[in-house]
Amino acid sequence: MKRYNYYFTLILVIFMTVFAFFKMFTIVDLSKQVITIVYTNLLPSLLPFMILTSLCLNLGLLDILGFIIQKPFYSLFHLTPMMSSLYFISFFCGYPTNVKLIREAYLLHYININELQHLLHICSFASLSFIFVSLKNKYSLIIYLSHILPSLLFALFYRHPKQTLSLHHALKTIKEPHLNFVLAFKKSIISSMYAFIFILGYMLVFQFLSYFLGSFIHSTLTIELLQGLMEFSSGCLRLVHQPLNPFLISCICFFLSFSSLSVMMQCDNLLEDIPYNHQSYFKFRLLHGICSFLICYGILVIS
16 A cells, blocks of 8 residues: 555656646645635544544543443444544544544554454544534434444444453553653644644645546536545535535445545555555445445435
């Protein structure tokens, strides 16, 4: 994946450089649009969760959460205490915060590579605020349920040897955290800003690519669907302003669950030097997207 990501990014950079020479004013306008989306939608919904979840992990607070929820989550999903915490937190934070947190848990030796791979499969959600605030419409609850149900179904079929976490061990990490508060807070901010650089960069690249494709494809709907595949947030924000019907609403569900090429490339950069199976990750994202589409479409047609 690293090699393909590198070559694909290289091609995109060459394209953007040539594109900028001939469409300088367009580049400026598109950059303003992307920065507006990031500032008004993504920054308030993602950055606080990025900083807080990373801080909780480094200070040992997720160990306490794992101790509290370990029994029901093992009974349902056969997850270890830390995996349970990461899965639970992922329902409230969006891309790529979930992947960033999984990566940090792996580097702290809370989870192994197989557990990381499974969490990449099931801990893949758009943020609650993006669905209920940015995409606010009368179908928001249906969209959210269709988005999370496939992950719950995937999680039910997982099997893992039972692990338990005692209260004594959970409290030990709080008494002796991986980093003191100041260093943990500093690390959380720096790593979160690092992740946002990837978010902004890839959003810009795919926005430029979408505009370029619009020169050849004159169907607005087709461009918006392609944009959703390339960068889900801007694609969904454009689709939600169309006259909504079951197909378009289901497409929004697909984009949220598939996560888009932009998010996958962001995640691949965040998972640098970690030997995860990118093909399996892509297949689960595609399967998640298809299942979300079918569930949403079925609910809307039946109702």
